[in-house]
Amino acid sequence: xxxxxxxxxxxxxxxxxxxxxxxxxxxxxxxxxxxxxxxxxxxxxxxxxxxxxxxxxxxxxxxxxxxxxxxxxxxxxxxxxxxxxxxxxxxxxxxxxxxxxxxxxxxxxxxxxxxxxxxxxxxxxxxxxxxxxxxxxxxxxxxxxxxxxxxxxxxxxxxxxxxxxxxxxxxxxxxxxxxxxxxxxxxxxxxxxxxxxxxxxxxxxxxxx
Numbered sequence: 001x002x003x004x005x006x007x008x009x010x011x012x013x014x015x016x017x018x019x020x021x022x023x024x025x026x027x028x029x030x031x032x033x034x035x036x037x038x039x040x041x042x043x044x045x046x047x048x049x050x051x052x053x054x055x056x057x058x059x060x061x062x063x064x065x066x067x068x069x070x071x072x073x074x075x076x077x078x079x080x081x082x083x084x085x086x087x088x089x090x091x092x093x094x095x096x097x098x099x100x101x102x103x104x105x106x107x108x109x110x111x112x113x114x115x116x117x118x119x120x121x122x123x124x125x126x127x128x129x130x131x132x133x134x135x136x137x138x139x140x141x142x143x144x145x146x147x148x149x150x151x152x153x154x155x156x157x158x159x160x161x162x163x164x165x166x167x168x169x170x171x172x173x174x175x176x177x178x179x180x181x182x183x184x185x186x187x188x189x190x191x192x193x194x195x196x197x198x199x200x201x202x203x204x205x206x207x208x209x
Contacts, residue, residue, distance in 0.1 A: 039067065040140040044132040046073040047096060055104070056122045056146040057114075059159035063144060065113040066104030066155050069096035073133075080131040083142070087119025088126065096132075104155055112189065114157065122146035158185060172198050 039051035048070040054063035071077050077096040083089070092113050094103075102110050120126055122144050130138035147156040172180065172195060184194035 038143055038145065040142060042130050042132070042138045042140055044130070044135045044138060047071050047077045047079070047132050049079070049096070049130070049132075052140070052142055053152075054115075054117070054126070054142055054144050055152055055155040055157075056144065057157040057159055060121055060146065061159070062114050062116050062157070064104050064106075064155050064157050065092060065115065066152075067102075069101045069103065071096045071098050071101070074098055077133050079133075080136075082129040082131075083115070083117060083126045084129070085117070085120060085126050088117040090115040090117055106157060107154055112157070117144070120144060122148070 039053040041048060041050045041052060043049075050068045050070060052065070052067040055066055056063055065081070069077075069079075075098055079094055079096050081092045083091070092115055094111070094113055102108070103113060104110055106112060117126060124144050125141040126144060128140055128142045129136065130140065132138065145152050147153040175183070180195065181191055184191045189197065
């Protein structure tokens with residue numbers, strides 16, 4: 001009943017303003033970009049990153065970058081995120097394919113982008129500088145979440161995920177199949193994707209050298 005009364009009062013006030021000839025001037029809210037969920041979003045020249053959030057792993061030490069990219073340019077976009085705080089400085093570089101692509105779900109074929117953020121924990125935000133195809137004037141505060149809410153539990157990776165990025169081809173060659181499988185699971189990847197990634201890292205390091 002209280003809600004109905006409040007609605008009636010609001011309607012009466014609107015009618016009074018209309019009949020009195022008065023007008024109210026307000027900013028058009030539909031022209032303001034906002035994220036209708038817990039994450040944030042950025043858009044630059046045909047590339048939108050939507051509902052961006054970082055979800056902590058089981059140990060709360062590494063964070064899974066979860067978002068959806070909508071790339072309407074017709075070509076892959078080069079994206080870089082530089083996350084800075086008093087205790088952390090981390091960068092994630094990746095490619096956003098043309099079309100709509102989801103990132104961060106270990107239960108699907110989504111690409112996983114994991115980073116450590118020293119001194120930060122779920123419940124905080126991290127200031128992030130975005131560069132999309134060379135445009136780098138985008139800044140947002142990405143929220144850090146965990147599996148407390150049911151809708152984010154599927155994005156929580158096993159403890160230690162993301163700590164295997166420095167592994168090289170020699171390390172991989174010395175591991176048993178069981179160890180490789182365990183390392184792949186910890187990284188939130190299939191064995192095939194894990195070995196392919198480590199091999200690519202080794203190949204890239206050779207090119208740099």
